[in-house]
Amino acid sequence: MSLKFNLIAAACENMGIGYNNNLPWRLKTEMEYFTRMTTATQDPTKKNVVLMGRKTWDCIPHKYKPLANRINFVLSRNIMNLKLYKDTFHFKSLDEALAKLQDDLFKSQYEKIWVIGGSNIYKLTMDSKHFYRLYLTEIKKVYECDTFFPKIDNSLQEIKDPTVPNEEQEENGVKFQYKVYQNPQFDK
Numbered sequence: 001m002s003l004k005f006n007l008i009a010a011a012c013e014n015m016g017i018g019y020n021n022n023l024p025w026r027l028k029t030e031m032e033y034f035t036r037m038t039t040a041t042q043d044p045t046k047k048n049v050v051l052m053g054r055k056t057w058d059c060i061p062h063k064y065k066p067l068a069n070r071i072n073f074v075l076s077r078n079i080m081n082l083k084l085y086k087d088t089f090h091f092k093s094l095d096e097a098l099a100k101l102q103d104d105l106f107k108s109q110y111e112k113i114w115v116i117g118g119s120n121i122y123k124l125t126m127d128s129k130h131f132y133r134l135y136l137t138e139i140k141k142v143y144e145c146d147t148f149f150p151k152i153d154n155s156l157q158e159i160k161d162p163t164v165p166n167e168e169q170e171e172n173g174v175k176f177q178y179k180v181y182q183n184p185q186f187d188k
């Protein structure tokens with residue numbers, strides 16, 4: 001089966017995704033959704049890969065690093081020492097990460113690839129032929145942000161994924177909706 005990037009992001013009405021190296025909001029149910037989606041596998045012997053930029057890695061609180069029960073891939077052009085972390089790899093480019101993902105031995109260990117941000121990494125993977133789906137949480141509020149989700153190509157098609165709740169969510173008065181968009185190059 002060909003390699004597919006599933007992007008997962010939460011953005012507010014101005015397409016902001018981050019502020020001061022953190023999330024602009026605190027939405028516990030949205031965080032739980034992120035954890036469930038990126039962790040769940042059909043084969044219990046396999047894990048999913050979560051691919052992220054160095055700044056997103058830096059944003060993860062120490063006690064949650066590496067993201068549990070997932071294989072963490074971190075992109076940075078600089079030297080990183082991640083040896084202390086279990087199931088965690090550093091790559092200097094997307095091509096280096098792709099080489100690992102296509103390695104025969106490694107391929108048998110993972111199920112899905114989740115791209116978890118930030119802005120640069122979303123853009124890089126949406127521009128790639130491997131871009132498959134965007135799982136976007138649309139937060140119906142404007143927050144002050146300094147990092148934004150890249151422009152979304154309007155050829156993307158909205159689809160339903162049975163594992164994604166259909167109904168609008170609400171937490172502490174903030175409304176949000178889970179949406180799924182698919183690259184039309186792939187069959188539904």
Ligand SMILES: NC(=O)c1ccc[n+]([C@@H]2O[C@H](COP(=O)([O-])OP(=O)(O)OC[C@H]3O[C@@H](n4cnc5c(N)ncnc54)[C@H](OP(=O)(O)O)[C@@H]3O)[C@@H](O)[C@H]2O)c1
Nearest residue numbers: 009010017018021022023053054055056076077117118119
């Ligand atoms: N709302 C959401 O869903 C969501 C998701 C993720 C993150 N965020 C937020 O977004 C912000 C962080 O995102 P960001 O866009 O600023 O940074 P980022 O994409 O997480 O990380 C950028 C870094 O990744 C490395 N990098 C980027 N492109 C690369 C490439 N082609 N090859 C190798 N390395 C590459 C570089 O690291 P070096 O500088 O080390 O070389 C670069 O500085 C935070 O505020 C975070 O909370 C929000």
